[in-house]
Amino acid sequence: MTHSHDGHADVPKRYDKAFGLGIALNFGFVLIEAFYGWKIDSLALLADAGHNLSDVGGLILAWAALAATRLQPNDRHTFGWRRGSILASFINAFVLLIAMGSLGWEAFQRLQAPVAIAGVTVMLVAGIGILVNTITAWLFISGSRNDLNLRGAFLHMSADALVSVGVLLAGALYQWKGWNWIDPVISLVIAVIIVVTTWSLFRKSLHLLFDGVPDQVNLPSIRQYLLSQPGIIDIHDLHVWAMSTTEVALTAHLVMASLPDSDQLLRDVAEELREHFEITHCTLQLERDLGCSSGCNGL
Incomplete structure (x- = not known):
């Protein structure tokens, strides 16, 4: 994470x-x-x-x-x-x-x-x-x-x-x-x-x-970007909301076929979210695909 x-x-x-x-x-x-x-x-x-x-x-x-x-x-x-x-x-x-x-x-x-x-x-x-x-x-x-x-x-x-x-x-x-x-x-x-x-x-x-997605954030584009990253096969519990009138937060669970040995992917994704999607605070969690979608009720 x-x-x-x-x-x-x-x-x-x-x-x-x-x-x-x-x-x-x-x-x-x-x-x-x-x-x-x-x-x-x-x-x-x-x-x-x-x-x-x-x-x-x-x-x-x-x-x-x-x-x-x-x-x-x-x-x-x-x-x-x-x-x-x-x-x-x-x-x-x-x-x-x-x-x-x-x-x-x-x-x-x-x-x-x-x-x-x-x-x-x-x-x-x-x-x-x-x-x-x-x-x-x-x-x-x-x-x-x-x-x-x-x-x-x-x-x-x-x-x-x-x-x-x-x-x-x-x-x-x-x-x-x-x-x-x-x-x-x-x-x-x-x-x-x-x-x-x-x-x-x-x-x-x-x-x-009411924690609506800020107008300047394109959620479908963020979802598409995350799914395009190597090794990521699914996303769940993707949430975006405004922490203030100038700060946007994101949380997401990224499902992978196998977990990487380093945090480089997470660092790269966080940087991209900040630079191109105006996400000032993000929390990402990697999960290994177990062939089960139980509990994945988010977006």
Whole structure:
């Protein structure tokens, strides 16, 4: 039997600074938005300040999950706390979908009874929101390509930037045309766009929570590769799952007509799985063919 892994595949530590800066910027914006909402007696701004405060919580959650992936395994948690990053990405996606549902419902209600808005003040606050959320989203854009946890943070901030753009546009059109209905209409459009873009994150993170095979892993190709190795005549108990949003594990029993005298085959297979199939941690066991498939109930 052999084990192979290439460490914790740590997300670069520079994201610690990104989370710290993003949390500080967004909390500062919450204070600004709450102040102006109180000053002009705008329930919309006060409600959005509450929404942005939940976004700060989402960033803190994602940062905590990032820190959890660095905790060393122990006798109680033999894989460490790496799965925390998957859980955080799922929670962020779920919260974002709920928030957009609430935004859509509020917009629908306002369509029934449009209200006047303080156009200039709303535009000013929205402009600050665009700047803050765009900067924060930019901090995570590179990591979002390969890490669902960072993708959750990126989508959260991108969604807020898009909402702020909509608020700015609504304020401008209200000042120009006096359209009370423009604010809820733009809000509905934005909510639909964000739900569509967030659904993939929600689906993928839920899939990984239930030990689904990560999308980037082609299991039939792995099975074909293993069966192509000299001496391997069958495979059973082949399992692939995500240990975190950046690490994939594999276990398999390889059946051979006769067992080799060295571990070279295992080392070669483990290296190939890591280099070409993105398997960061694998456990392989060789078994001699006894002409019996008893207990081979895996894949």
